[in-house]
Amino acid sequence: MDHFKIDVKKEVNEFLDKNIRSTHEEWERIQSGIRQKKKKTLKFNPVYWTVLVAAASLFLFLSVTYIGDLNKGTSSMTSFSIPGLFNNENQDKDLYEGKELFIGVLGNIPEINEKQISFQVIELEQFTVNEIRKFDAVFVMKESLSTAAEKQYTKVFTDSNIPFFFLNSNKGEYPFIDENLEYEEAREIPYHDYYATGYLATVEGEEMTWTYEEKNALSNIFKTIEKALPKIFKSETINE
Known part of the structure; x- marks a missing residue:
């Protein structure tokens, strides 16, 4: 200093x-x-303590009421439920409500809520152009993807003129329409994680494809099939 x-x-x-x-x-x-x-302590705040006591009392009252309803075999949650949160309301509004569809399945039949959809399992020996033209569409399920991509089935996909949907696959339609590309060797679609891909080669030579996210995928696929019906080759046209 x-x-x-x-x-x-x-x-x-x-x-x-x-x-x-x-x-x-x-x-x-x-x-x-x-x-x-x-050592100054927090001053007593009458408003704070009043609100706290009121909230605790309300919680206690609601708890006792709810337990009482449970003992009576009823639940008070019904009157407080948010529409569509604990039931199938939101799911039901997205269901397919169109015309009846007849769909062939290569693999296990999926579980759905729609009543107007009919499935039929297709055996490999039946997986031919003539046999599957009776369907409105064909689902290729996860367990059958690799087999369906074998080159002897390529013409089924390109010449049947009905839509095919490859479920639980993010590899698109290429493994099934390119006879030189095996399913295991096909690449995933980059920057996406699709639940399903749809493919249709029309009688006019047009190729149509669709991709689906997992949410409501099957209901959306049914809607796609209905819209594509005018472009689908039907065996009845042979006799016209």
């Missing part, structure tokens, strides 16, 4: 000694007051 600061400090102390007098008791009171400010 330099001489200037020392001199100033000395003069201040001398001034305090000459002009400020306090007893030991006064210093104790001053220090006690400082300690009390440091």
Whole structure:
């Protein structure tokens, strides 16, 4: 510390000694007051405690009411339920409501909620152009993807003129319409994770494809099939 600061400090102390007098008791009171400010506790807030007690009472009341309803064999949750949250309301509104469809399945038949959809399992020996033209569409399920992509079935997909849907596959339609591409060697569709892909080669030579996310995929596929019906080759046209 330099001489200037020392001199100033000395003069201040001398001034305090000459002009400020306090007893030991006064210093104790001053220090006690400082300690009390440091240890200041939260003041009682009547509004806060009133709200807290009211909330606790309401929770207790609702709990007792709910338990009482359970004992009676009924549930009060019904009157407080959010529409579509704990039931099938949201699912039902997205269901397919169109005309009846007859769909062939290569693999296991999927579970659905629609009543107007009929499935029939297709055996491999029946997986030919003539045999599957009686269907409105064909589902190729996960367990049959690799087999269906074998080159002897390529013409079934390209010449049947009905839509095919490859479920639980993100490899698109290429493994099934390219006889030189095996399913295991096919690449996943980049930057996507599709649940299903649809493919239709029409009589006019047009190729149509669709992709689906997993949510409501089957119901959306049924809607696609109905829209594609005018483009689907039907065996009845042979006799016209």
